[in-house]
Amino acid sequence: MFAQRQLRAALTALALSGLALTALQGTAGAADAPTATASATAETSPVASIEESTARALARSLAEPAWHRQVAEAALADEEVDLLALTARSAAQPAVDLRTTLAEAETAIAKAKGLGTDTGSLLRVSLAGKPVRASALARISPLVASAPADDDADVVIAYDSAGNAHELNAGKAPERPVYVVGVDGQKALAAGLEVIDRELAAQGLGTLSTPKTHTSAAGSAAVASTGFWTTRIKSVSVADLKEPWFKGDAEIFTLVTGFGTDGKVRVDTVTMPYLDDENTTYYPNQILVNWSNYKYNLADAVLMEDDGDTNYSSLAKALATALLTITDQGMYTPLVNALIDAMPTSWWTDDPDYVDSFYTLARETADSRTGASANARMTVERYYVSAL
Structure with missing residues (x-):
């Protein structure tokens, strides 16, 4: 369905179809x-x-x-x-x-x-x-x-x-x-994720840049002066991008969530501009999780597809309102359902579509995973980012 996804042929070959004019x-x-x-x-x-x-x-x-x-x-x-x-x-x-x-x-x-x-x-x-x-x-x-x-x-x-x-x-x-x-979907998505990052950071649910220090689970400051561990995507594919063929390229983004070093729920946005076609394997070598941002050794990832009418400011506020009610109970709690439930789908018609979710990714995870909905598949690896 997404085989020749170039705007001239697809988005465009669009439902504009047939000149049964x-x-x-x-x-x-x-x-x-x-x-x-x-x-x-x-x-x-x-x-x-x-x-x-x-x-x-x-x-x-x-x-x-x-x-x-x-x-x-x-x-x-x-x-x-x-x-x-x-x-x-x-x-x-x-x-x-x-x-x-x-x-x-x-x-x-x-x-x-x-x-x-x-x-x-x-x-x-x-x-x-x-x-x-x-x-x-x-x-x-x-x-x-x-x-x-x-x-x-x-x-x-x-x-x-x-x-x-x-x-x-x-x-x-x-x-x-x-x-x-x-x-321009990719340009709008990039700007929209910045809006979400700013709003969540203002609510204490994220940061605008990778911190040089973080607080350990015991509460002491640990200086990440030598680098930090990440989870990196080696390959990824999606069976159904939740995007009709006449819309053109999909705009996929991921919300990575867990508990931050301060014990509050944290959400980090990751854009995936390369993920255009269904049933196609991509090899981005893209960092998905920066573990220096998280208190526990576990995080969740939810893949979404933006269909066009998303109001990013409203989305960020809805996420913040829902996630601020969740408190750290001293042990990791999956946050996928809370995040999905927070999506204000009634606020737009052409809303972001749920693509798939990956529960409990650990820092040590280094294998191929199929998402909870069996729609996406990722191979991830541990990757250490050294300081300059």
Whole structure:
């Protein structure tokens, strides 16, 4: 399902599928309300609503031939194109007008995802459909769509440069090129995990950087001047990434949790940007657990997949609220269930999906493990990080 996961072919070959292009009843003008399908999405998914509005605005702007040529060349040169940056490089009036719309959309996207204003631009456009040369692409009447928030959507709504809405079959690749508007998932995830780290650290549930000292179980300060032990991922694979094929690459992250050296629950975030395809083994040699952060010789890891609408600020607050109620009983207690229960799934429609969990990883663990849900498999090893 994830075999050829490149935005040009997948995210993008998207549910934007099939050019069984059927114009919806009625013509959607520039100020018209979205179709019924789009409206339902807009009510439940703020990010999807912004993406859909951006797709309509981009489609209308492409009525100008010179600007359309610039977009076509950029989309063929890159798998995903930064829309705000692209408009900044163009003097065409439609690009200038679109830039104002994009600036407002970027602010709204950052707010909807609980990110700071310093995150930078997130909206991207990619190309789906039959391969074509730039000169030919610029001559084709463009269609612009955005991926629906609903994983089970049957159709994708696309717009032409006149503002007409079309339904694309979600099960077939389009016979003509289609531009797809979406969010840079990896950039948003990286910024979002920083938000979570900051919030949890402020609540005493983590730190923003690896400490040079830590407190032992007996309470004495031990200086880790020579280095520290970690658990490192040698290989990892996932059978089901919980991500529909029309969404593009998965954004996988892991929440590592245990009791910190102060006896409080601790959560460390780990991003896994390489983990794109199902049933594919990756060899990242990535550090998963830094044992100098933990009081006990055990920790848990929960793999999650971000589906797009996650509000990271809200997620961090929900995690902190739930985990602050758990106290150290003088022995290790698995925290996976408490962490999963804390996920505020009612706060967004396209919510982070549970992928799998690994209970009671020990500092001495050096073997292959299958997750509790038999969905993910990891081979880990002990690894010592020496001080400089």
